[in-house]
Amino acid sequence: MTYREKVAWLMFSSMAVTLGPYLIYVYVIQNGQPIPLPGIGQLKLYATAAVSWAVIIGTGHLFLRLKFPSEARAPADERDHEIERRSFRIGYSILIIGVIVVGIFMPFYSVGWSIINGAIFMIAVAEFVRYLTIVHSYRKQRP
Amino acid sequence: MAGAIKNQIKLLRFQNGEMSQTELGQRIGVTRQTIAAIEAGKYSPTLESAFRIADVFGVKLDDVFQWVKN
Numbered sequence: 001m002t003y004r005e006k007v008a009w010l011m012f013s014s015m016a017v018t019l020g021p022y023l024i025y026v027y028v029i030q031n032g033q034p035i036p037l038p039g040i041g042q043l044k045l046y047a048t049a050a051v052s053w054a055v056i057i058g059t060g061h062l063f064l065r066l067k068f069p070s071e072a073r074a075p076a077d078e079r080d081h082e083i084e085r086r087s088f089r090i091g092y093s094i095l096i097i098g099v100i101v102v103g104i105f106m107p108f109y110s111v112g113w114s115i116i117n118g119a120i121f122m123i124a125v126a127e128f129v130r131y132l133t134i135v136h137s138y139r140k141q142r143p
Numbered sequence: 144m145a146g147a148i149k150n151q152i153k154l155l156r157f158q159n160g161e162m163s164q165t166e167l168g169q170r171i172g173v174t175r176q177t178i179a180a181i182e183a184g185k186y187s188p189t190l191e192s193a194f195r196i197a198d199v200f201g202v203k204l205d206d207v208f209q210w211v212k213n
Contacts, residue, residue: 002176077173078189079180138176140185 003071004080005138006064012131014056019124022049026117035113042113046120083137091130098122145213152182152207155200171195 022045035042065072076084102118110118156162164178171192180186181196188196197204 002174074174077177078192079173079177079186 002080002138003064003068003074004076004083005135006068007061008131008134008138010060010064011057012128012135014053014060015124015128015131018049018053018056019120022046023117023121023124027121034111037112039113046116083134086137087130087133090133091126094129095122095126098126147184147211147213148187149184149209149211150181150207151209152178152196155202155207159200167196167199170199 025045098119099122102115102122106115106118152167156164156167163175164182165175168175168178172195173188173192177186177188181188193204193208197207200207
């Protein structure tokens with residue numbers, strides 16, 4: 001497994017265990033009901049998820065760098081670049097769709113935290129798919 | 144036109160003192176995992192890397208890579 005695949009697994013899994021539960025709480029338990037701004041309780045909830053994510057990523061990167069120092073220093077090769085380009089293209093396409101939905105359509109029928117959570121959801125989906133594409137490409141890439 | 148790129152890298156490595164994937168990767172500037180992916184037909188290298196691989200083994204490009212029609 002290349003260093004970049006390990007990093008992609010870290011990003012993918014850390015997102016799943018932090019933003020995943022937050023979004024499940026928002027859309028399943030709260031049932032997506034509108035919460036007016038500032039909504040301090042909701043802000044605290046999101047801050048907990050975001051800080052947890054940052055801590056896991058920071059710790060994970062530190063662990064990987066200490067455990068695989070030479071791999072971490074090695075520059076990306078042509079295959080790494082190709083996989084990065086492919087995953088970025090797919091993730092960016094999803095993000096653009098999200099921006100259109102959240103930034104252009106949602107303000108007409110939604111308010112407050114619904115729009116913020118919509119943006120968080122679309123960013124999470126775009127990033128999730130991007131890292132999934134990286135992992136999948138390293139595993140199953142074909143010419 | 145349907146087809147696939149086949150390669151003889153594994154054989155050439157064996158014939159060249161059982162060169163490791165790591166060593167070949169270092170000599171052409173890619174990781175061991177990329178050499179493994181090329182050997183397995185999971186990744187097609189750039190033309191430059193293909194020439195570099197042929198150069199390492201001292202053979203022509205089409206001795207390393209072949210286009211096989213389905």
